[in-house]
Amino acid sequence: MERMITLVSHTDTFTPDSALSTRSAESTDCEALARLLFTSYESRLYPTQADAQKELEAVFAGEKGDFFAEASPVVVDENGRVIAAALCLKNRKDDVEPSDVPTIFELVTAASRRRQGIAEKLIREAMTSMKNNGFEEVTVRIPETNAPALALYLTLDFHRWQPADEDLY
Template sequence: MATIGASRLNPIHPATVLAKVRRYEAAGFRAWPAAAVHYDGTWVVRLTAGHPAKRLNSINPLDPGDVHHLAERIARAGRRFEAYGRPLTFRMSPLAGAALSRHLDAEGWSRFDESMVMRMPLTKASVENVIDQIPLKDIGRFVSAALKVHDADPLLRPGLSEIIGAIQPEAGLFASERGDEALATLICVHDGDLAGLFDIATDKSVRRQGHGRQLILSALKWARLRGAREAWLQVEADNAPALSLYASLGFEEVYRYHYRRLPST
């Protein structure tokens, strides 16, 4: 599949290309739901008081041609973000288009945290000899494990629990544990023929020991048995160890996105 880089946007993408991007973007919204969602034209404004993640607190443009009254709409969105105590942030996929990018450039918006969307046909997943692993049913137990391996603020527990509880497609909560010690965690969201992998992390004390790889393979086997035909994930473009792992498993880049903010925020 051809790579579509948000950093290499052409003024016009073929409709078939944008349709592929929209498919993954919609799956991502369903798999990692924001607490509040507003629409301004084809901009999806996602806000979440209980969790600061950028993908849960950002404007997501879905049509390159929707660039009317930009200053007014950005100001309106800014008031929403201010009410939530979040910095006004755009998440720029290829669906954002070149015209909006030029406008933000002209206004001095900074660009940061480029990420990749990667995919792999599950026919390529070598899971035949992988031990079956049953996902956790206890959200609280999973959240405890995830906060540990991410070395995250315990105050995020209520927000992360709310997000996981709000996932509408079937979600498998996977954790690799040694006794009571969490080693790695991930969420696999089975949505039709797609299996999205989210929040993948390994505790820093046991990295490069294969725990993440084995957990991913267990999740892919679980999803394939449920009818998923394609796995996909999002990863920061400068995360070299993760990119190496995903490439070794057979994942390939589909497109990129990045975030934009005013320097003062």
């Protein structure tokens, strides 16, 4: 199992990108999002599409934390297919700390649409929504070896989260 790291950033208000059309994620998106997760991660994260769908159904049902629909943008292409999404929670119900800070639970972009800035725009949109809803911080957990994701989050001023009682040195 890959070692995961938690990153944290202050929320901020960003100017929306008018070229990116988004809408809030809905539970009716589960099947399309599961297909996107399964194909995008090439079975590394979810052995089957059904496993991905089960996880997403748990997210929308609030089993992972309170689903934050307003801060969960989805991008749909000209053919009506979901091509990217940022699914956010207001808090976490698992053992991951900090549990009381909103988190980007899942960020996924179709392989054919990567390297176009979509993920960054989704993160910025999610952070703006969180800020507008009174939240000052946001977290994300990523595999320590996911260099592209780490680079993306670092450009958005995320840094490694440390519990307040842990000495950095």
